[in-house]
Amino acid sequence: xxxxxxxxxxxxxxxxxxxxxxxxxxxxxxxxxxxxxxxxxxxxxxxxxxxxxxxxxxxxxxxxxxxxxxxxxxxxxxxxxxxxxxxxxxxxxxxxxxxxxxxxxxxxxxxxxxxxxxxxxxxxxxxxxxxxxxxxxxxxxxxxxxxxxxxxxxxxxxxxxxxxxxxxxxxxxxxxxxxxxxxxxxxxxxxxxxxxxxxxxxxxxxxxxxxxxxxxxxxxxxxxxxxxxxxxxxxxxxxxxxxxxxxxxxxxxxxxxxxxxxxxxxxxxxxxxxxxxxxxxxxxxxxxxxxxxxxxxxxxxxxxxxxxxxxxxxxxxxxxxxxxxxxxxxxxxxxxxxxxxxxxxxxxxxxxxxxxxxxxxxxxxxxxxxxxxxxxxxxxxxxxxxxxxxxxxxxxxxxxxxxxxxxxxxxxxxxxxxxxxxxxxxxxxxxxxxxxxxxxxxxxxxxxxxxxxxxxxxxxxxxxxxxxxxxxxxxxxxxxxxxxxxxxxxxxxxxxxxxxxxxxxxxxxxxxxxxxxxxxxxxxxxxxxxxxxxxxxxxxxxxxxxxxxxxxxxxxxxxxxxxxxxxxxxxxxxxxxxxxxxxxxxxxxxxxxxxxxxxxxxxxxxxxxxxxxxxxxxxxxxxxxxxxxxxxxxxxxxxxxxxxxxxxxxxxxxxxxxxxxxxxxxxxxxxxxxxxxxxxxxxxxxxxxxxxxxxxxxxxxxxxxxxxx
Numbered sequence: 001x002x003x004x005x006x007x008x009x010x011x012x013x014x015x016x017x018x019x020x021x022x023x024x025x026x027x028x029x030x031x032x033x034x035x036x037x038x039x040x041x042x043x044x045x046x047x048x049x050x051x052x053x054x055x056x057x058x059x060x061x062x063x064x065x066x067x068x069x070x071x072x073x074x075x076x077x078x079x080x081x082x083x084x085x086x087x088x089x090x091x092x093x094x095x096x097x098x099x100x101x102x103x104x105x106x107x108x109x110x111x112x113x114x115x116x117x118x119x120x121x122x123x124x125x126x127x128x129x130x131x132x133x134x135x136x137x138x139x140x141x142x143x144x145x146x147x148x149x150x151x152x153x154x155x156x157x158x159x160x161x162x163x164x165x166x167x168x169x170x171x172x173x174x175x176x177x178x179x180x181x182x183x184x185x186x187x188x189x190x191x192x193x194x195x196x197x198x199x200x201x202x203x204x205x206x207x208x209x210x211x212x213x214x215x216x217x218x219x220x221x222x223x224x225x226x227x228x229x230x231x232x233x234x235x236x237x238x239x240x241x242x243x244x245x246x247x248x249x250x251x252x253x254x255x256x257x258x259x260x261x262x263x264x265x266x267x268x269x270x271x272x273x274x275x276x277x278x279x280x281x282x283x284x285x286x287x288x289x290x291x292x293x294x295x296x297x298x299x300x301x302x303x304x305x306x307x308x309x310x311x312x313x314x315x316x317x318x319x320x321x322x323x324x325x326x327x328x329x330x331x332x333x334x335x336x337x338x339x340x341x342x343x344x345x346x347x348x349x350x351x352x353x354x355x356x357x358x359x360x361x362x363x364x365x366x367x368x369x370x371x372x373x374x375x376x377x378x379x380x381x382x383x384x385x386x387x388x389x390x391x392x393x394x395x396x397x398x399x400x401x402x403x404x405x406x407x408x409x410x411x412x413x414x415x416x417x418x419x420x421x422x423x424x425x426x427x428x429x430x431x432x433x434x435x436x437x438x439x440x441x442x443x444x445x446x447x448x449x450x451x452x453x454x455x456x457x458x459x460x461x462x463x464x465x466x467x468x469x470x471x472x473x474x475x476x477x478x479x480x481x482x483x484x485x486x487x488x489x490x491x492x493x494x495x496x497x498x499x500x501x502x503x504x505x506x507x508x509x510x511x512x513x514x515x516x517x518x519x520x521x522x523x524x525x526x527x528x529x530x531x532x533x534x535x536x537x538x539x540x541x542x543x544x545x546x547x548x549x550x551x552x553x554x555x556x557x558x559x560x561x562x563x564x565x566x567x568x569x570x571x572x573x574x575x576x577x578x579x580x581x582x583x584x585x586x587x588x589x590x591x592x593x594x595x596x597x598x599x600x601x602x603x604x605x606x607x608x609x610x611x612x613x614x615x616x617x618x619x620x621x622x623x624x625x626x627x628x629x630x631x632x633x634x635x636x637x638x639x640x641x642x643x644x645x646x647x648x649x650x651x652x653x654x655x656x657x658x659x660x661x662x663x664x665x666x667x668x669x670x671x672x673x674x675x676x677x678x679x680x681x682x683x684x685x686x687x688x689x690x691x692x693x694x695x696x697x698x699x700x701x702x703x704x705x706x707x708x709x
Contacts, residue, residue, distance in 0.1 A: 051224025057231040065232040071127030073257040074220035077195035085200040091122030097158040135233040146246035181283040222253025229401035260339040265289040267444035274450040274469040278573035282355040282451030287345030299423030300435035306382035356458035369436035481623040483605030490606035497639040499594040503670035508595040515693040521686040584628035650680040668694035
């Protein structure tokens with residue numbers, strides 16, 4: 001009723017206006033006053049006797065105090081190549097691992113009780129720390145921050161937690177195609193072994209010890225290496241007294257820390273391809289090395305970049321995305337860093353079938369910056385876009401102080417940002433052409449594409465010789481498969497005994513299909529959950545698992561070459577890594593092992609006796625043709641398998657997976673375990689067989705690939 005009345009009033013108003021006719025006279029021109037001048041507060045700077053530099057800015061708007069710490073010359077660039085990940089783990093456990101007076105958990109509890117935080121971290125060329133609380137708790141957070149920075153103990157349990165987290169990240173690093181593209185593009189810019197581009201592996205994370213963290217912390221976290229910004233509701237004299245009380249006795253570091261290394265970049269065109277078959281679009285990066293802060297061309301480059309691809313309406317966005325409809329997203333950026341060069345890049349995310357066309361259009365627009373002068377409209381948009389956002393450089397005291405610390409450390413003038421603004425205002429269309437001719441190098445662009453090459457509109461070789469990027473994640477370190485001739489001979493003998501105990505090699509060779517129903521109980525901290533599971537195997541290499549969950553049925557299917565997961569009416573292809581793991585898993589199965597026990601190229605070595613599941617057993621080490629390495633344990637009394645052990649993917653990332661077998665029963669002509677206990681990195685899964693049918697009829701349409709993948 002209210003809506004009807006409102007519409008009636010609007011109609012009457014329009015009618016009155018129409019009857020009255022046009023308004024006579026000129027419309028009044030509005031005079032807008034000049035914008036208020038930005039008043040930049042002037043922080044105070046204090047240098048302590050131990051070299052620590054303080055920047056203080058009082059702001060009594062809110063009753064809170066903030067501390068922001070920069071630890072200079074402290075980053076992953078200092079890590080040895082075999083310990084990549086050390087800096088990041090040190091930055092994490094410095095806080096989570098607690099101090100000599102409080103555990104990390106006790107620190108959490110105290111901070112939660114007062115609504116405060118204290119955090120630490122270490123990046124590529126610097127470290128950071130921060131604290132925030134109501135101003136009445138200023139001493140509490142200053143004391144905790146000082147304790148964390150000066151006296152971390154790096155508790156072993158938190159070291160292991162950080163290790164697990166890092167490994168989990170490694171296992172997922174190929175999930176996101178954009179992350180892949182950026183990671184590999186960094187290698188093109190800086191070199192694969194550069195500290196600005198290298199990344200962690202399982203082996204480097206496993207190599208990091210508590211002692212490494214202690215030594216790294218001692219080397220880089222020094223008071224003469226620290227800048228601290230303090231802003232908020234405080235009295236300057238009081239807060240300086242607090243800082244002196246908790247940081248004043250911290251002795252100056254004596255170790256000379258090397259600066260971040262230079263970058264040796266050669267302009268050369270390359271074409272690079274990272275295959276990811278489980279996607280239907282391509283992620284494209286095209287570019288070369290960028291600049292360093294302090295470059296006098298920076299203002300001109302800002303305008304040039306905005307016209308090329310730094311905003312909506314830019315040449316790349318307008319042509320690649322809007323006019324040609326080639327990309328869901330398209331942009332460009334010319335970046336500048338302080339310690340080492342940034343990069344220039346153009347980006348597009350496009351459907352696989354328009355990959356080459358998108359690359360051609362991007363290159364065309366890059367070339368246009370050196371030949372086609374910017375229009376007045378392009379100049380206006382480019383400048384306004386940057387200048388209108390200038391005020392946001394001053395919307396928090398934290399930004400102001402952070403910028404002051406950075407300029408101070410790198411020897412730049414305090415008013416550098418204002419100089420930059422004035423420089424942008426003065427840029428002309430001629431300047432844009434001139435700087436593009438010097439800063440852009442369209443003849444030597446490096447191209448990287450992550451996607452499904454077989455679906456591209458043209459092969460990437462259209463643009464030059466293609467380098468295929470290996471995305472394989474090296475497996476976690478495990479014992480090398482080493483065996484003497486005697487161990488191999490004894491291994492074959494023991495394997496034949498185990499195969500015969502379970503039904504004989506001949507009977508295992510006869511197995512063509514297996515249909516198994518089981519109850520699977522997941523034992524989790526939240527409680528146990530039991531699921532019905534059906535697994536279907538068509539030898540030698542097809543497998544399907546159907547799991548009934550509270551959220552509905554979930555299927556995981558592998559046809560020997562390709563795999564997919566179906567859940568909630570959604571289909572997701574398996575990644576290349578998952579496909580490789582499926583093949584290894586097939587080669588580890590008991591059916592495959594015993595069916596191939598007499599194969600001459602099947603490697604198995606007897607490694608003597610070992611302890612397993614509370615008993616003394618015989619140990620056999622395997623290496624299959626698919627590269628699967630694992631251990632099987634045999635009961636010495638009857639030679640039946642007691643269990644297996646191998647490295648694999650667990651809920652917490654890569655880890656050891658241990659299977660313990662029990663209650664063997666005969667199914668057809670072979671014996672299989674009736675129960676299996678899986679320990680997957682601390683998560684225990686109990687599997688109890690309900691039924692197993694050997695060589696029964698299978699509806700093989702389950703292995704038909706769904707449309708669209």
